[in-house]
Amino acid sequence: MQLPQKHSATGTTIFTVMSALAQQHNAINLSQGFPDFHIDERLASALGRAAADGYNQYAPMAGLPLLRQAIAESFQKRYNVTVDPDTEVTITPGATYAIYTAFTAILSPGDEVIVLEPAYDSYIPNIEMNGARAICIPLSAPSFSVDWQRVRNAITPRTRAIIVNTPHNPTGAIWTINDWNMLADAVRDTDIIVLSDEVYEQLVYDDRQHISVLQHPELRARSFALYSFGKVYNNTGWKMGYCIAPPALTTAFRRIHQFLCFTVNTPAQYALAQHLAHATEPIHSIMQRKRDHFLSLMAHTPFTLHTPAQGSYFQVMSYERISDMHDKQFAEWLTKEYGVATIPVSAFYSSGHDDRLIRFCFAKKEETLEQAVERLKNVPTL
Template structure:
């Protein structure tokens, strides 16, 4: 029997590949973006409380009302914007799912979507599975800022959407308000939708500010804003995210969502809603910046090089050009096998596998884990010494 090829991606994702290699070689896994430290004990207790209180059956399709209300209050508090919990918020089984559902709600065969690369590797398969074409535009290294002239030239009569990611995976770059204004100038008087992947929005460093697309009045009505509780509360395995969009776009999103999964884990929703309704929550950006700073401090003792510190996210992009001339995927495999530290090659975030001798480290780990990794990396020597 012939099976259809829905997208151009080959094999399993790089995250699965490198995590499996790390496990095989008992390496420290700084590749896949998940924390190795415990979540807040109170959040764990609230899941137990939910099951004991009978929150064990299907939740409503858009999500538990108490969670959607908590999300709306959170955005009013942090961004001073009004979000309607009934008509604009949909709870999803993770942000990656939300990205797919948003694409599926707007794309038809023959449409085009502009993707800014390097990019999270689910974007293009999601686009292609819906019969559309990804049009890639490279960000400008080493700052990984947007070349707006390139974006403008990439727009055609078939352009249906542009997907944005800030703070950016894998580089940690952060959009400014001026970036949103320039995007608004480009899509004004068009029917182009915006997908704004903001899963790292609370992990932002050095006094910088996250600007959400929802704060941009002109863009908000044409945008899907996509979020992840896993990145905020360090519980990535819960796979709970959400989409905020206009009532019209929310209706389109839910038409797809109701037939993909219909309902999301009820006890976890209850726990998150109760947790968010407490008093002051931990400031996750401060905690994660401490981890980033500790990582950068230890990095100075190696022959790796950074072009700029990550301004947000879980990740730091690092050049290994002075250590090896191996292709980045080969280098990442070699580093895992020979030195016991797993990373992600940045070429995996490019559709053409562009190789700039860069790898991505995840620093969302215990300090003990990061220290152990650098004890292993300290044995690396520059090419000139090999």
């Protein structure tokens, strides 16, 4: 039986590989980006109440009006942008789904999409599954800033879209208003559509501010902005996200969405709508304490810190004083020999480019981080 190969990626994702390796060797899993602590009790209770109260049937295709209105109010309050909950917000089963749906809504065979690497590993397969081609441009390590001249040089008549990510996975870098202005300059007078992956938008540290594509009027008119409740409320297993886009792009998005999943978990939508109205401690404060604690512990290990993460769940560190192994080999060795699982940053490059960097997830309980670092202290230097 011959089956079509829809994309160039082979095997299972590095996240699955490293998590399985961690389980096999009883290692502490700092690889995959999920918290190991409980979600807010009020959110958990709201989910149970919604199910018990009978909210168990199909929600509207675009999402519950109550939740879409709550999202619009949140963006007005946090970013001072007006979002129409009826024509611009669509609830999705996670942000990865939203990324795929946005690509499917706009791409045709032969199109090109600019991807800035290192990049989340679903981007390129999503592009290729739609018959398009990814044009990969490396960010400049160790700051992982954008070389805007290379972006401009990559634009051709076939360029249909560019996907950007801030705060950035895996590096934790964030965009400034200058980055958005440079992007606007690059795509002006073209029909290029922007996909803005902003799933870590509420996880920004050291008094910095996340700047959304929605705050840039020129870009907003041509952009899908993509979000995740899982990263905000530490409930990644709920797989709940949403897409904000201008009406014409939202119409195209929903044209695909209605035939992919049609609708999304109803009791979870009720629970999230209620929880958005609660005043809670900002998640960035909680996560910055975890980042700071992790970095203070890691200062006593032979790993090298180039730049503290400005946002996200993740901290990239170098093992230049420990080994000259390829980063994938090093990550496997670290899991097997010292019982701590990480992600090699080369996994986020289509070429496998290796800067000898690994990614740690610090969205864990303090005791988890402390136990992991106690093991990492034993790693020898060259």
